[in-house]
Amino acid sequence: MTETAVGRGRHPRRGTRPSADATRDRILEAALDFFSELSFDGATTRQIATRAGVTQPLLNYHFSSKEELWRAAGARLFNELAVALTAREEGLRGVDEVTVLRLLVREFIAFSASHPQLHRIITQECKTDGPRMDWLVERHIRSLYEETTARFERLVEQGHLPAIPAAHLYYILTGAGPTMFVLGPECRRLSGIDPTTPEVAEAHADALCLLLFGH
Numbered sequence: 001m002t003e004t005a006v007g008r009g010r011h012p013r014r015g016t017r018p019s020a021d022a023t024r025d026r027i028l029e030a031a032l033d034f035f036s037e038l039s040f041d042g043a044t045t046r047q048i049a050t051r052a053g054v055t056q057p058l059l060n061y062h063f064s065s066k067e068e069l070w071r072a073a074g075a076r077l078f079n080e081l082a083v084a085l086t087a088r089e090e091g092l093r094g095v096d097e098v099t100v101l102r103l104l105v106r107e108f109i110a111f112s113a114s115h116p117q118l119h120r121i122i123t124q125e126c127k128t129d130g131p132r133m134d135w136l137v138e139r140h141i142r143s144l145y146e147e148t149t150a151r152f153e154r155l156v157e158q159g160h161l162p163a164i165p166a167a168h169l170y171y172i173l174t175g176a177g178p179t180m181f182v183l184g185p186e187c188r189r190l191s192g193i194d195p196t197t198p199e200v201a202e203a204h205a206d207a208l209c210l211l212l213f214g215h
Helices: 018-042 045-052 056-062 066-090 097-114 117-128 131-157 166-182 184-191 198-213
Strands: none
Touching: 018 045, 018 056, 018 066, 018 117, 045 056, 045 066, 066 097, 066 117, 066 131, 097 117, 097 131, 097 166, 097 198, 117 131, 117 166, 131 166, 166 184, 166 198
């Protein structure tokens, strides 16, 4: 579930002042909210600049186009996911693969709970199925998919997971895992559960591990 090159696509900005970094971060945070809520086509850089508390020219200084801003926002999310998963796995050296996968699944659920924009953006781009979806898959998602399904295949062969094709297990994980958080407003109305709380994220991780591993 981890990329082999953590921070792939992220390059240090030489000589950038901390204040410039803070401005850029505010723009990216606002962009993630708007792109995930309204889609690339629905969001405007003017809306993003307003929410970030910057002028349009300042946004244009940091990002020369809406496309560049969208890619930077997407890369930021995937880089943060890679860092979280890699940090978790590096702390599990010498641990058996079943335990490693269980804990990576739990880390993925925790990340999905705190970053629902990731899965909303993927869903938005799947609706149009164009070059931005190509970029997401080839730049970020394929490596996650290939590593995750390889783990699933090994554990299915060893009898630790149900005899379900790895591709289906992947979409059970990436579908069932984030959905409660992506559909937070619906979840609150239907169940009275607030999926933004750590306790709910933990309970959801328990449920998904029970489905996948049987315990």
